[in-house]
Amino acid sequence: MNNLLKVSKVKANIQQFHILHDINFEVPIGEVTVLLGRNGAGKTTTLRTIMGLNPVHNGSILFKDEEIANLKPHLIANKGIGYVPEDQGIFEDLTVGENLRVAMKREDQETTERLDWILDLFPDLKKFWKKPGGQLSGGQKQMLAIARAYVNENDLLLIDEPSKGLAPIVVEKVMETILQMKEKTTILLVEQNFHMASKIGDRFYIIDDGQTVHNGLMEDLRQDKVLMKKYLGVS
Amino acid sequence: MNLITRMMTKSNMIYLGIAALLLILPFFLTGRSVQFMITQIFIFAIFAMSYDLLLGYTGIISFGHAMFFGIGAYTTAIFMDRFDANILGLVLAIGVAVLFAAIVSFIVGILTLRLKSHFYAMLTLAFAGLFLVAAEKWRDLTKGNDGFTFRIPEILRDSTVMYIVSLVCLVLIFFGLRRLTNSPFGRVLVAIRENESRTESLGYKVLHYKVLVSVVAGVVASFAGVLYMLSLRFVNTSVFHTDVTIDVLLMTIIGGVGTLVGPIIGAALIELAHHWISGLANVHWIFERWIILYGTVYILVVIFFPLGIVGTIRAKLSGRSKSNVLEKKRAS
Amino acid sequence: MDLIVTLGVNGLATGMLIFLLAAGLTLIFGLMSVLNFAHGGLFIWGAYAGVWIYTATNSFILAIILAILTGLVLGLVTERLIIRPVYGNHIQQILITLGFMLVLQELIKVVFGPDQKAVDPPAWLASSFQIGDVILIKYRLFIIIVGLLLFFTIFFLLKKTRIGLIVRAGVMNREMVQTLGINIRFVFMAVFMVGAALAALSGVLHAPYSGVIYAEMGLEFSILAFIVVVIGGMGSFTGSLFAALLVGLAQAFMAYYVPALSLAVNMLIMTIVLIFRPQGLFKVKG
Numbered sequence: 001m002n003n004l005l006k007v008s009k010v011k012a013n014i015q016q017f018h019i020l021h022d023i024n025f026e027v028p029i030g031e032v033t034v035l036l037g038r039n040g041a042g043k044t045t046t047l048r049t050i051m052g053l054n055p056v057h058n059g060s061i062l063f064k065d066e067e068i069a070n071l072k073p074h075l076i077a078n079k080g081i082g083y084v085p086e087d088q089g090i091f092e093d094l095t096v097g098e099n100l101r102v103a104m105k106r107e108d109q110e111t112t113e114r115l116d117w118i119l120d121l122f123p124d125l126k127k128f129w130k131k132p133g134g135q136l137s138g139g140q141k142q143m144l145a146i147a148r149a150y151v152n153e154n155d156l157l158l159i160d161e162p163s164k165g166l167a168p169i170v171v172e173k174v175m176e177t178i179l180q181m182k183e184k185t186t187i188l189l190v191e192q193n194f195h196m197a198s199k200i201g202d203r204f205y206i207i208d209d210g211q212t213v214h215n216g217l218m219e220d221l222r223q224d225k226v227l228m229k230k231y232l233g234v235s
Numbered sequence: 236m237n238l239i240t241r242m243m244t245k246s247n248m249i250y251l252g253i254a255a256l257l258l259i260l261p262f263f264l265t266g267r268s269v270q271f272m273i274t275q276i277f278i279f280a281i282f283a284m285s286y287d288l289l290l291g292y293t294g295i296i297s298f299g300h301a302m303f304f305g306i307g308a309y310t311t312a313i314f315m316d317r318f319d320a321n322i323l324g325l326v327l328a329i330g331v332a333v334l335f336a337a338i339v340s341f342i343v344g345i346l347t348l349r350l351k352s353h354f355y356a357m358l359t360l361a362f363a364g365l366f367l368v369a370a371e372k373w374r375d376l377t378k379g380n381d382g383f384t385f386r387i388p389e390i391l392r393d394s395t396v397m398y399i400v401s402l403v404c405l406v407l408i409f410f411g412l413r414r415l416t417n418s419p420f421g422r423v424l425v426a427i428r429e430n431e432s433r434t435e436s437l438g439y440k441v442l443h444y445k446v447l448v449s450v451v452a453g454v455v456a457s458f459a460g461v462l463y464m465l466s467l468r469f470v471n472t473s474v475f476h477t478d479v480t481i482d483v484l485l486m487t488i489i490g491g492v493g494t495l496v497g498p499i500i501g502a503a504l505i506e507l508a509h510h511w512i513s514g515l516a517n518v519h520w521i522f523e524r525w526i527i528l529y530g531t532v533y534i535l536v537v538i539f540f541p542l543g544i545v546g547t548i549r550a551k552l553s554g555r556s557k558s559n560v561l562e563k564k565r566a567s
Numbered sequence: 568m569d570l571i572v573t574l575g576v577n578g579l580a581t582g583m584l585i586f587l588l589a590a591g592l593t594l595i596f597g598l599m600s601v602l603n604f605a606h607g608g609l610f611i612w613g614a615y616a617g618v619w620i621y622t623a624t625n626s627f628i629l630a631i632i633l634a635i636l637t638g639l640v641l642g643l644v645t646e647r648l649i650i651r652p653v654y655g656n657h658i659q660q661i662l663i664t665l666g667f668m669l670v671l672q673e674l675i676k677v678v679f680g681p682d683q684k685a686v687d688p689p690a691w692l693a694s695s696f697q698i699g700d701v702i703l704i705k706y707r708l709f710i711i712i713v714g715l716l717l718f719f720t721i722f723f724l725l726k727k728t729r730i731g732l733i734v735r736a737g738v739m740n741r742e743m744v745q746t747l748g749i750n751i752r753f754v755f756m757a758v759f760m761v762g763a764a765l766a767a768l769s770g771v772l773h774a775p776y777s778g779v780i781y782a783e784m785g786l787e788f789s790i791l792a793f794i795v796v797v798i799g800g801m802g803s804f805t806g807s808l809f810a811a812l813l814v815g816l817a818q819a820f821m822a823y824y825v826p827a828l829s830l831a832v833n834m835l836i837m838t839i840v841l842i843f844r845p846q847g848l849f850k851v852k853g
Contacts, residue, residue, distance in 0.1 A: 051746050052745075053742060053745075053746070072745070072750070073742070073745035073746050074745045074746075074747075074748050074749055074750045074751070077745070077746050077747060077748035077749075078748040083746040085742075085743065085746070089740050089742070089743035089746075091735070091736040091739045091740060091743070092739060093735065093739060094732060094735060094736060094739070098732050098736075099736075101729055101732055102729070102732045102733055102736045102744065102747060102749075103747045104729075105748060148747070152747075152748070294658060296658060296661055296662070346841065346842055347841060347845070350845050351657070352657055352658055352661075353602055353657065353661065353793075353797075353801075354797075354841060354845055356661065357793060357794070357797050357837065357841065358837075358838065358841050360790060360793075360834075361794070361834040361835075361837045361838045361841070362834075362838070364831065364833075364834040365831055365834050365835070365838070368828075368830045368831040368834070369831075371830070372827050372830075477786065477790070481665070481669065484662070484665070485666075488662060524673045524676060524677055526669050526670070526672075526673045527670055527673045527674060527677070529669075530666045530667070530669040530670035530673065531666075531670060533666040533669075534649070534663055534666040534667060534670070537653075537659060537662050537663045537666065538652050538653070538663065541659070
């Protein structure tokens with residue numbers, strides 16, 4: 001079992017709109033797989049569909065060789081998938097510490113170790129432990145969201161556009177952390193910021209109009225100006 | 236447009252035809268009690284239409300609509316009791332009742348209609364409660380809980396006359412309110428119900444519209460209260476009870492919100508239930524507890540047929556799925 | 568002075584009963600944004616179920632247990648059948664729960680008969696203490712203690728435990744909580760059941776206090792609960808305690824000093840609050 005996640009021929013609708021037509025990709029263990037594509041191509045919807053937040057109309061989603069399509073979100077999460085949504089989904093009235101405690105299913109040694117490890121990466125979170133989540137800066141919220149997805153022993157993290165709306169210097173920081181987390185977990189990343197994507201990604205899939213149209217190794221993509229221009233508008 | 240106008244005239248003809256049938260009915264149905272009951276249906280139909288203006292057209296819930304009904308009722312009763320029971324006194328009573336209802340509904344509306352839906356509901360409930368207590372405690376004027384009987388103008392004492400007067404009022408008010416709801420004003424009300432913030436952003440002063448419609452509803456309800464007194468010739472504090480509001484709510488919902496015809500049918504059904512189903516108590520105990528049946532029907536209507544009887548039939552007939560009135564109004 | 572203490576104790580006891588009633592409602596509104604006008608129906612079912620077994624066995628403890636069980640079961644039924652189709656839609660919630668309220672109230676008459684029932688406090692709570700000239704009725708003190716205990720228990724649960732955090736987080740962002748592996752539907756159902764059980768408990772404790780119960784109390788107490796919750800601030804747990812005590816004390820003192828107005832006192836307080844501070848005495852964010 002080299003692929004932690006295998007998505008094949010997935011179709012998904014949101015109300016009357018066809019959002020995903022034909023999504024196929026695999027996420028190998030221990031790597032960072034990046035979903036690229038223009039705005040509205042269906043990247044966020046893909047993550048939400050994996051998480052069970054959108055119904056799957058066709059196709060299969062295998063996680064650890066087990067079908068998870070159309071399971072309830074909490075059951076999918078409990079199989080070992082952590083999710084950082086595009087808007088971070090911080091519980092604004094809860095403090096930083098409480099945001100993390102909601103996520104912690106157990107308070108055993110292992111969870112504590114994971115918590116300590118991630119807090120060492122994000123010392124700000126420790127500093128603002130008692131501050132309501134809603135009062136954090138954009139970057140701190142992003143870090144809190146990532147930490148919250150990480151504290152449980154998840155095998156796969158889905159991270160949706162962690163660089164969105166952040167200042168370049170903060171993006172660097174988020175990037176470094178994800179690089180560090182890469183050592184410990186498998187990541188499926190949606191990212192528009194090509195600089196960031198190319199630095200941390202191992203593999204890429206390009207999604208266009210609800211279909212996976214291209215894939216390969218990230219280092220090859222960096223060379224392929226034509227492809228980048230066609231789908232990503234990067235020149 | 237032409238087609239619509241033709242349709243309108245056609246439906247108007249049907250309504251007028253039904254009204255004409257009802258008009259000659261008392262010459263065949265001479266029993267006083269039957270006439271009285273149908274008169275009550277007409278009066279509650281007027282009352283329920285006024286509620287529909289709030290709930291069905293604008294999406295406002297009131298828990299104290301009985302207070303306007305009661306204002307109309309007590310004003311009439313007190314005027315008839317204290318002054319001469321003639322037509323002039325009655326006109327004066329109607330004027331005072333309408334004005335009083337307008338002022339009260341204006342005050343309640345201006346205070347709470349800018350807030351979330353349940354505040355208007357709760358403040359109307361509070362005001363209705365205060366009126367109830369006032370009616371119970373201000374014994375000099377109201378004779379408290381026992382209430383009192385009074386004389387009314389000679390001509391209205393005949394049950395057939397009262398029947399016809401109520402029917403004419405119902406028809407006039409029905410067409411008046413229909414005109415209102417089909418006017419640009421009415422369309423803004425529906426827009427508020429469907430999406431309040433969008434209506435506001437289109438430049439309409441939502442609060443003005445809501446206050447105005449609540450005043451119209453209050454005035455019409457108080458007029459229904461006046462008619463109620465003329466048919467009953469006895470008043471007590473029960474006109475202010477929450478039960479009255481709940482009855483009118485049931486009528487509107489079961490008949491069909493936002494249709495005006497629905498509340499009339501709802502009024503007929505609920506009044507018939509009051510008079511007939513409870514009379515079947517010796518057949519089976521469940522008939523004495525007819526509220527259970529009605530409550531259950533009502534719950535099912537709210538969940539499955541939020542358009543009520545008339546709305547559902549209309550949607551079926553017109554073939555297009557009309558926007559779901561109550562589901563659309565999401566309180567967020 | 569003695570009079571003030573006596574009236575104060577009466578007011579606090581009334582207030583605590585109202586608090587138990589309003590607490591369930593404000594929890595359900597604050598946590599799930601559900602307006603439940605059937606709350607008084609749960610209250611009256613708790614009262615009747617409790618009184619039924621109390622009359623049969625003479626055990627008030629059993630009465631309390633049965634009332635709570637009744638509340639839990641009815642809460643489950645209400646949430647599943649009545650509330651679930653209308654989550655997120657306040658107007659439909661008001662309409663449907665009001666209808667259910669009427670059904671619950673009429674069903675009381677079917678099951679327990681239409682007549683009102685007289686209830687006495689249990690023997691072990693029936694007597695009173697005398698301190699100086701002040702007479703303290705045991706049952707009232709008992710209610711005050713139970714009310715305080717429950718307030719602090721729930722307060723602790725909400726603020727200090729993970730369950731409380733989950734519930735609060737679920738209100739802020741339902742979807743996110745699910746993606747953390749939590750079955751939020753189940754959590755909300757549990758909250759609703761607890762709220763219903765509190766209403767039922769309030770009902771059974773109220774029975775010996777008022778000495779008589781009747782089916783129409785359902786709607787009355789639905790309305791009372793809403794009045795208190797509006798005064799305290801919709802969704803504010805602490806606010807509902809203060810509002811309930813305020814209403815209880817105002818009722819006790821008004822009944823003695825201005826009996827003519829005592830019926831109107833709740834409505835008056837709510838009217839004043841709605842006019843000057845419509846968000847309630849204790850404002851809640853969001």
